[in-house]
Amino acid sequence: MxxxxxxxxxxxxxxxxxxxxxxxxxxxxxxxxxxxxxxxxxxxxxxxxxxxxxxxxxxxxxxxxxxxxxxxxxxxxxxxxxxxxxxxxxxxxxxxxxxxxxxxxxxxxxxxxxxxxxxxxxxxxxxxxxxxxxxxxxxxxxxxxxxxxxxxxxxxxxxxxxxxxxxxxxxxxxxxxxxxxxxxxxxxxxxxxxxxxxxxxxxxxxxxxxxxxxxxxxxxxxxxxxxxxxxxxxxxxxxxxxxxxxxxxxxxxxxxxxxxxxxxxxxxxxxxxxxxxxxxxxxxxxxxxxxxxxxxxxxxxxxxxxxxxxxxxxxxxxxxxxxxxxxxxxxxxxxxTNMSADKPWGSLASPEHADDARKIAEEGIVLLQNKDNILPLDISRLKRVVVVGENAVTKMSCGGGSSEVKAKYEVLPLDGIRNRLGNKVEIIYKPGYSSAVEPEENEKLRMEAVEAAKLADMVIFVGGLNKQPDQDGESWDRKSYELPYNQNELIEELAAVNSQLVAVMISGNAYAMPWVKKVPGIVQAWYAGTESGNVIASVLVGDVNPSGKLPITFPVSLKDNGAHVLNAYPGEGKKVEYKEGIYVGYRWIEKQKIKPLFAFGHGLSYTTFKYGNATVNKKNMHDVEGLVVTVPVTNVGTREGAEIVQLYVCDDKSSLPRPVKELKRFSKVRLAAGETCNVSFSIDKDALSFYDPELHRWVAEPGKFQFLIGSASDDIRTKVSFELE
Structure with missing residues (x-):
């Protein structure tokens, strides 16, 4: 029954x-x-x-x-x-x-x-x-x-x-x-x-x-x-x-x-x-x-x-x-999934998960610029630090559309800096700008921040984008490549009154930096999650040696982006044609021989890595099975750090146009001071191939190839040749 x-x-x-x-x-x-x-x-x-x-x-x-x-x-x-x-x-x-x-x-x-x-x-x-x-x-x-x-x-x-x-x-x-x-x-x-x-x-x-x-x-x-x-x-x-x-x-x-x-x-x-x-x-x-x-x-x-x-x-x-x-x-x-007998129990907002989020963010933050080794901060020499920028006190986990998160907690950048610098350093906060006031009020906020910066041992600007309409977020694209709320003018004025300036930028993509030559320290902090403030502080003071690299090119302006140069974005009416073809990001930059603001794969460290000469186990062969490229990498600095070794492939001659180089392998290696590691990459046919639209399949043509190995797409340290017969 x-x-x-x-x-x-x-x-x-x-x-x-x-x-x-x-x-x-x-x-x-x-x-x-x-x-x-x-x-x-x-x-x-x-x-x-x-x-x-x-x-x-x-x-x-x-x-x-x-x-x-x-x-x-x-x-x-x-x-x-x-x-x-x-x-x-x-x-x-x-x-x-x-x-x-x-x-x-x-x-x-x-x-x-x-x-x-x-x-x-x-x-x-x-x-x-x-x-x-x-x-x-x-x-x-x-x-x-x-x-x-x-x-x-x-x-x-x-x-x-x-x-x-x-x-x-x-x-x-x-x-x-x-x-x-x-x-x-x-x-x-x-x-x-x-x-x-x-x-x-x-x-x-x-x-x-x-x-x-x-x-x-x-x-x-x-x-x-x-x-x-x-x-x-x-x-x-x-x-x-x-x-x-x-x-x-x-x-x-x-x-x-x-x-x-x-x-x-x-x-x-x-x-x-x-x-x-x-x-x-x-x-x-x-x-x-x-x-x-x-x-x-x-x-x-x-x-x-x-x-x-x-x-x-x-x-x-x-x-x-x-x-x-x-x-x-x-x-x-x-x-x-939900009908599997092996499905484990879960846990929510645990300390272990917060630690996981912190580890990921610490490895993802990118040190873009570090002139005169302004970073890491020497806390013993600091008495007064001025923190400027609305993003220093803005939660970023909420908003943005379907990616919004209701965080159990989110450490703000200002709180993270205060927590780490301690009571021995006076921390003064000035918003400098606001996303919620009229331009006249922002003018007043800017003047107050600049005046405070004149008397500081160090100025830390925390700005960038947020998830307000027409910035990062679902259902809208950004209206401009420039920073909102007149941040560029504010950064220029801060740099004019205090050379000890570090910009911590929060965003999900690239943006214009007309002030790049005037700001000695630039940190790309993305949206770093629950532990974002602590992560930013740990990078600034050197508790964490930054090891992130850009997964996107930072062009100087939209004139350096193929989709915009060719008027192929956002389209005409209800149609958009990808006229730039395969030349996206660094592929376009290198085809046009343009110097980017910061290249794809770029990211600095508080230590230095030296690359030896790359070698290949076979100079030529009919098949690539068993082909291995090896390069020695040495940490020649004074502290432990991690380097991302990037291998790009260049096809010397092809029946169809190909990019100057294409990323095909990478490896992140952590080395103690003075340590050397031989980084090896196994190469297969896919790494040499392009898609032939006439044949409707991937093709690896016979000919000479170069394996270009370096620290960024614009920082190739060594190369080695190979011929596919």
Whole structure:
């Protein structure tokens, strides 16, 4: 006998009615779909066979803003994703992205993913994913909607802080490590936004025109690595169109590339409101439909993959073959996550997680400039320090759109500096500018800061961007490459009255620095998370030897960016054509022989590294199997430090134009003072290849190649040649 109870939505009071009493006699053999000893594929098929048509339809669309139907009759739970690649988003109301207002959803704020990328350390990526997924487990979230891996094509992209830079290889390696960390805890990572989603302007319906070679060389590699190396369990489609068809049900992207070429067996989810057509969604690969704000529970039944799909089946206009495939993929993801017997317990906002966030931020902060060794600060010689800038007292974890985090705590830069410098140093704070007052008031604030700076032993300016509209954030791009709130003028005046000036810049992307030659110390601090203030202070005083490197180029102006030079951003009307092709970031800079403000891969240390001569184990060969490039690196300074050794490939002669150099390998090595390490890189065919649009495949042509090894894209220390016969 079976007693079945109809599921009622009661999450408004924080309760989840999960399943029903099933018709199983005591002591009866467990059904295959519930038997954790059975292979996943066998359990999937058994569960699928037991589901009604209506239950299958419900499994593939949302029933709340952040929840998907389960199958209560069979004891199959709901899916609960969490927005936010940088930490758990607060609990939302059932029908809109509005905070529920509960007290138990505070969590750890992790550094922005651009800061993670700046570590150039996959071990930090795995730590990030592991730590964050433990928080997701505690809050019963089986899906993390991250990482974001869209390439930073323009410095104005509002969501660049959520992504991992401009280079497809660096992004690929860091994304794979993040995914491995998350999914090792039986939480699904969801790599996004697939694909060519590189601006927020007109993001919902902009038609992105990208040639085949550029698509495969620049914008797809990180997604491919996530699928084939990271074995990611979910991919989220993008809002925009690609070559005329929406990405969330794009035949070429989803069926031809993702499913057939890459053999992806996971779930393809739409972005919120990113679905536009039921039949395209049915046949072009979409599995799981996120929606947008609605006014009643019944409205969820009107999604494209809800009742409209069911009606098409009942009218015999479509079959159930595609539906069964979608359900298989959703069930497969669930057996890997919230229905896995190996799923561990989680923990929320623990001291250990705060320590993880701090370690990542410490490795990601980049020392851009250090003239006359102004850093690290010598506290014994300081009596009065003036800290200037609104960002010194502004929380950065909140805001920014879907990446917002409700941090249990966030150490502000001013507090971190005060904590570290102690009572022996007088700390004076002057805002210098405000994002919330009229220009006349800002003039007064600037004058007060400049006057205080005249009497200081050291001035620390903490500025940059924030997550206000038209700066870093979802749904908008930046309006200008310049700093807001007249910060440039303020920095110029501070430098004029005190040469002992350090600028600590908080942002998710590059910005203009007309004052760069007047400020001896510049630290790029990104959005550093829960421990941001302590991290900044530890770098300033030298407790931490900075080792981060830029994952993006800092151009002098937008005239040094291909998309802007060619008038290929933000597009004309509802169409944007990527006219710069494969020449994105440093590839454009070097093609045009432009000197950047700070180059891709740049980052200084408080010690010095010397590179020896690179060697290759074979000078020429018919195949690259077993090819190894080695370079000795020595710490010739007086303290321990970490260096990121970067290997770029240069193709001396090619049938198609190629960049001057392309990053293909990197390694972060930590060395004691005086220590030498032989850094070796294994080279495969992929490292030498380019995508041939005529052949529709990757090609490694015979000829001479150079392996260029150095500390940044513009700082090559040694090179060695190799010939592919």
């Amino acid at each position: 079976c007693y079945e109870f109809k599921l009622t939505k009661v999450k408004k009071i924080g309760l989840i009615l999960l399943s029903t009493v099933c018709a199983l006699n005591l002591g009866a053999q467990k059904p295959i779909y519930q038997d954790t000893a059975q292979p996943i594929e066998k359990r999937v098929e058994d569960a699928l066979a037991r589901m009604t048509l209506e239950e299958k339809i419900r499994l593939i669309h949302a029933n709340e803003i952040y929840s998907f139907w389960g199958v209560p009759r069979l004891g199959i739970p709901e899916n609960h994703p969490t927005d936010g690649p940088l930490g758990l988003r607060p609990e939302m109301k059932w029908n809109a992205p509005v905070h529920e207002g509960i007290s138990g959803d505070s969590c750890t704020s992790y550094p922005a993913l651009v800061c993670l990328a700046a570590t150039w350390n996959p071990e930090m990526g795995r730590l990030y994913g592991k730590s964050y997924s433990e928080e997701a487990l505690y809050r019963n979230k089986n899906i993390i909607l991250g990482p974001g891996v869209n390439i930073c094509r323009t410095p104005l992209n509002g969501r660049s802080f959520e992504y991992m830079g401009e280079d497809p290889y660096l992004t690929s390696q860091m994304a794979v490590s993040y995914i491995q960390g998350v999914q090792g805890n039986h939480v699904a990572a969801c790599v996004k936004h697939f694909a060519v989603n590189n601006q927020e302007t007109n993001r919902a319906d902009i038609n992105t025109i990208v040639d085949e070679r550029t698509l495969h060389e620049i914008y797809l590699p990180a997604f491919k690595a996530a699928v084939q190396e990271g074995n990611v369990w979910m991919v989220m489609g993008a809002y925009n169109k690609y070559n005329g068809q929406h990405c969330c049900h794009n035949q070429y992207l989803l069926n031809d590339i993702l499913r057939k070429e890459w053999n992806y067996d996971g779930v393809l989810a739409s972005d919120f409101g990113g679905t536009h057509d039921t039949k395209e969604a049915i046949f072009n690969g979409l599995d799981l439909e996120f929606g947008t704000a609605i006014d009643s529970i019944e409205s969820y039944d009107n999604y494209f993959l809800a009742f409209p799909y069911l009606e098409l089946i009942k009218k015999w206009e479509v079959g159930v073959k595609e539906l069964d495939e979608k359900v298989r993929r959703v069930l497969r993801m669930m057996y890997r």
